[in-house]
Amino acid sequence: MTSTSRAHSFNAAAAAYAANRPSYPQALLDGIEDIAGRPLAGAAVADIGAGTGIATALLHGRGARVVAVEPGDGMTEEFRRTLPGVPIVRGDGNHLPLAGASADFLTYAQSWHWTDPARSAPEAMRVLRPGGALALWWNISDHEVRWIAEQDLRVRRFFGAAAPAGGDAGAHGSSDRSRAMSGGLDFVRRSVRWSRRVPLDTHLANLASHSAFLVLGSEATAGFIARERAVLRELFPGGTVDEAYVVDLSVALN
Template structure:
């Protein structure tokens, strides 16, 4: 299965993605502003690979003036339902449909790893104004939490890939190596509590499940539901995340 196929697998599951994926904590955007050395309020922000608008909504709440860029049909349709007043244009990070020096921030939430950094890094620098910031982040399952690490191991065993990490498909560093940019890193830990059904639907919205197909996903979900019933007998799962944040200044 190609990277492109995995990237576009989300389009058929856009509604489930919007309903079940986690958002991001306020501390993340605080860290973005701190590392960028400027506020989001009033800034021109291009949110690339915006998906259903989970991060875009938070940026808008901070007072940013946003244009979203999204390549997928299904994700764009869901984005327009969620954020009808935010402009969204079709395109991807490898060839941004944006003017030179037109953005104060370029953000990638869960989406930089779908680009070719050798192309997307210079594109970001082209679109950023001098002093502007490129901010990349990923919600990664926090494997310092025992039950999370055990679940990740079960996912890896089921799908035959011991290095599967939901959220980033590998470490942030690997996706940055060919970008040639000087990034400052920060990790933000946070949790959310959701029902077992929402947690399992969140898992099923990741590309490793989407490309595996409904039968394989249903088999894993059934097995995992039984495990979670022992770990969280009240039916409320405390998901734990480590948000990997990387910021580079033009």
């Protein structure tokens, strides 16, 4: 299964993605502003690979002047329902449909790994104004929490240890892979821990919305989710799951 197929798998599940995926803590935006040395309020921000607008909504709420860039039909349709007042244009990180030196911030929430950094990195620098900031981040399930680590192991075994569980692509890896993912840019990195409490159904729907499950097929996915539901009912008899995350943030300045 190609990365392109996995990336486009979200379009058929856009509504579920919007309803169940976690957002991000305000401390993440604080970190971006701190590293960039400027506020998001009033800044020209392009949110690339915006999906259904989860990160876009936070940026807009901070007072940024946001334009979203998204390649997928289903995601774009859901975005327009969710954020009708925010402009969205079709495109992807490898070929940004934006003028040069037009943005103060470029943001990639859970989306940089779907690009080719050899192309997306110079594209980002082209669109950023001097002193502008490129911010990439991923929600990573916190494997210091025992039940999360055990769930990740179950998912990896199910996929033959080939697919990531807590996210659609790992933000960590070997130094060579990390360098390749950086596109040769120098990033400042930070981690932000946060958590949310959600119904069991929301947690399982979030898990099923990851690309590895979306391309697997409904029957096999339903079987795994049913087994996982049985395990988690014992762990969370009240029906509310405490999810824990570490946001992996990387910021590069132009």
